[in-house]
Amino acid sequence: MSISRRGFFKAMGATAVALSVGKPMAAEASLQTENELYGVLYDGTKCVACHGCEYDCAEAHGFTDFDLPKNPPFRKTDDKHRTVVNLYQTSKGEVPRKIQCMHCNQPACDAACLTQAMHKTEGGPVIWREDKCMGCRYCMISCPFDIPKFEYESTNPRIVKCDMCIDRINEGEIPACAYNCPEEALLYGKRSDLIKEARKRIHDNPEQYVDHIYGEHEAGGTSWLYLSSVPFDELGLNTKIQHTSYPGLTKGFISSIAPVDILLPAVLLGIYEATKLNAKTEEEI
Amino acid sequence: MNTLSQPIETKAKQGNFFTFLLAEMKPKGPIFSPFNIISFPIMMLGLVIIFLRFKNGIGSVTNLSQDVPWGLWIGFDVVTGVAFAGGAYILVFMVNILNLKKYKPILRITVLNGFLAYLFYSAALLLDLGRPLNVINVVIGNNYGVSSVLFLVGWHFLLYMLALLIEFSPAIAEWMNARKLHRFISAISMGAVIFGITLSVLHQSGIGALFLMAKDKIHPLWYNSYMPILFVVSSVFAGISMIILEGSISRKVFSDQLDESDHHSHDNIMLGLAKICSLGMFAYFSLLVLVFIHQKNWQYIASPMGSWYLVEVIGFVVVPMLMFFLSYRYHSLTWIKIASVITLLGIMLNRMNISIIAFRWDAAVRYVPTWQEAIVTLTIIFIELWVLRWIVRRMPVLRASPEWARGSH
Incomplete structure (x- = not known):
């Protein structure tokens, strides 16, 4: 077991370079680009839990046989439902909340993915790319909001999650749920504009809203923002979540x-x- | 040199490698041994289940859910298995870097164990992947997720398997009687040793780092930002405990491969390993206490999960630590073996706690593995043991190297 010193250092140098090249940190979205992100503002005071967005979402993503019972029980998103609206028992009676991907500014799933299948696009949507994913489900372990779902019954399973209707956005449309919402509870736009709009609504109707925009700072900021009439923990949202990004x-x-x-x-x-x-x-x- | 290695050399000299390999394929032990009778049906059943898994999807044979995406196949086969296989890098460090020649007799068997463990655990990993063919994306470089801990773990894992293969290949060369190859491999093996240890430290800690982003999902008694360090420290005594357990078993099973001097040195080696284990566990326990105080974890102790945590830390860290220490002091080999079994159970408990039991501890429906998952896990272990037995009976792993190969070390 012998090796010349020079040969050893040569090998060591080559390996070190090979291992350290191309290892930049998790993309730190600067404030500049964060302001350019698009997102959706969900105003819980306007939502009437008609579940229309669930139908529109299913249709936009090719789930044709979608049907809901009349008074649906509490549900989570799964491999056939990218979004659901639940009614929560709160201090102000029954209050609805829509669940879907939060499209974090610095997503844990994107940092977790070893094939770049989970990807934060420049416009804001976090998307999943079929040709890259190897199905390890590390995104599901990492996501603080439990959003990526897996098709366990399939032989070529996909990760299913809200993609903010990226195909529609690329064609100049807006997400199906926001487009079809009859109560205008969903507002699609530039994230910085949405935050301004949310602040304005809180300012104009201080008794109607709790003074907080969920998603402005949570998990380092998300593209999907929530306004509510009741404290957010009553709506099943994690209010103890850290305000720095998960990849950090x-x-x-x-x-x-x-x-x-x-x-x-x-x-x-x-x-x-x-x-x-x-x-x-x-x-x- | 004992008589067993003699016929191997003459066979290899005939020149044709394939006839040699074909001849070596023949079983060398009794066919209807108790181990074979138990393991063979389980392996057959396991292969059927693996076939069903690819035919009907992962959900058809496992209890994995949207809440618990990683179950027994990752939590035990990979996360626990890698810790158990940590003995290889620790022993290589002791023998080849620290020059502790006392441990050299068990080096090859440990490296072989490590290599096979890694080989078969990565096979288990492939079973768990939903789209296993896309694993190529990680290797060929069109889609490097360089900010992913899993990506780095995967690459360090892969390169380390290569390093282990190089470290073990002198035994293969001796078996094939390939003298030139042997000389070449011995020349590059020091590089493999040094990078193997580095790669091990990083992927052992990386497995802990995998769970760093699951901050809100793992019970606070188990989740902490020191998980990478805790994982690497615990891999030291997990690996050594595996060496102790595996060594005492293979000494019985493969007693024909050993000569007198091996029996003499064995006790001495075991005592040395026990001492290292007790020190490693002391360091680990100190770290646990530090984390516990630092995170102000007292508030969680008076709960079912708190008691479960105490069972793990007291019963499976402190107790075996004291057992190792005392059995070293009083030279009791029996107690060393018992302590190593308890330690291994403790590591299993710790890794399963982080990846399965304390993961989503508050979920409404708890994950319990199906019998199919357990059978597949057993199948992987049994195939590994069959391959291990095949190699040990043919290559100079436990017995001495042939005369011509001895000078090169």
């Missing part, structure tokens, strides 16, 4: 990889050389 949680680890890859071999080689001398001296004695 793994940043420390990821940035330590390249230094360890480069420094540890040098340390190991040093120890090897030191103990080798030691072993030889022992033999001589």
Whole structure:
């Protein structure tokens, strides 16, 4: 077991370069680009829980046999439902809330995905790309809102989640749910404009709204924003969620990889050389 | 040199590798041994279940749900299995870097165990992937998700398998009587050793880092930002406990491969490993206490999950730590074996807690693996053991290397 020192350092250098090149940090969306993101503002005071958006969503994504019972029970999104509207028992009686992907500014699923199948587009929607995904479900582990769903019964399963109707957006349309909402509870637009609009609504009707826009800072900011008449935790939203981005949680680890890859071999080689001398001296004695 | 390695060399000298390989395929032990009688039907059943999994989808044989996307196949086969296989890098570090020659007799079997474990656990991983063919995207480089912990774990995992193969290949070369190849591999193996250890440290900790983004899903007693460090520290004594357990079993099963000097050195090795285990566990326990105080976790202790946490930390860390220490002091090999079993159960408990039990501990419907998931897991382990047995009976893993290969180390 011997190797020339020069040969070793050559190999080590090559490996270190190979491992450290192309390891930028999770894309830090700057404030500038965040203002350019598009999103949807959901105003819970306007929603009447007609479930119309669920039908429109199913239709827009090719689920033709969609049907709802008359008084639907509490449901979650799943591999056939990208969005659901539930009624919550709150301090102000029954209040509806729509569930769908929050389209985080810095999504955990995007950072988690090892094939870039989960992808935050420049416009705001977080999309899933079929040709890249290998079905590891790490996005499901990572998502703080439990949004990506998996087709367990399929032999070629897909990850199913709201894609903010990216195909419609690319054709100049707006998301199906926002387009069809009869009560105008869903407003599609530039995220910065939506935040201004939300603030204005709170300012104009302070008794109607709680003074908070859910999604402005939650999980580092999301493209989907909520206004509500009751505290958000009564609507099943996690109000203790951190206000910094989720990819930030793994940043420390990821940035330590390249230094360890480069420094540890040098340390190991040093120890090897030191103990080798030691072993030889022992033999001589 | 004992008599067993003699016929192998003469066979290889005939020159044709395929006839040699064909001859080596013949079973070398009793066919109807208890192990075979138990493992063979399970493996057959497992293969049927694997076939059904590809025919009908993952949901048809598992209890995985939208809330619990990773079950037994990831939580045990991969997350726990990698920790169990950590012995290879620890022992390689001790023998090849620290020059502790005392441990050299068990080096090859440990490296072989590690390599096979990694090989078969990555096979288990493929079963769990929904679209396994797209795994190529991670390798060929058209879609590198470089900010993904899983991507980095995957690559370090893959390269480490290569390093382990290089570290073990002198034994393959000796088996094939390929002297030139042996010389070449021995020359590059130091590089494999050094990078193997580096890659191990990073993917062992990376498996802990996988769960960093599941902040709101894992019970606060288990979730902390030190998980990568805790994982790498616990892999030290998990790996060594596996060496102890596996060593005491293979000494019985493969006793024909060992000579007198091996029996003499074995006890000495076991005592040394016990000491390292108790020290490693002490470091791990100190870290746990530090995290516990730092995160002000007292509030969670008076709950069912709190008691469960205490069972893990007291029963499966502190107790085996003391057992290792005392059995080292009083030279009790039996207690070392018992302590290693408890330690391995504890590691299993810890990894399963983080990935399954304390993951979504508040979910309405708890995940319990199906019998099919358990059978497939057993199948993977049994196939691995069959391959291990095949190799140990043919290559110089436990027994001494042939005369010509000895000088090169």
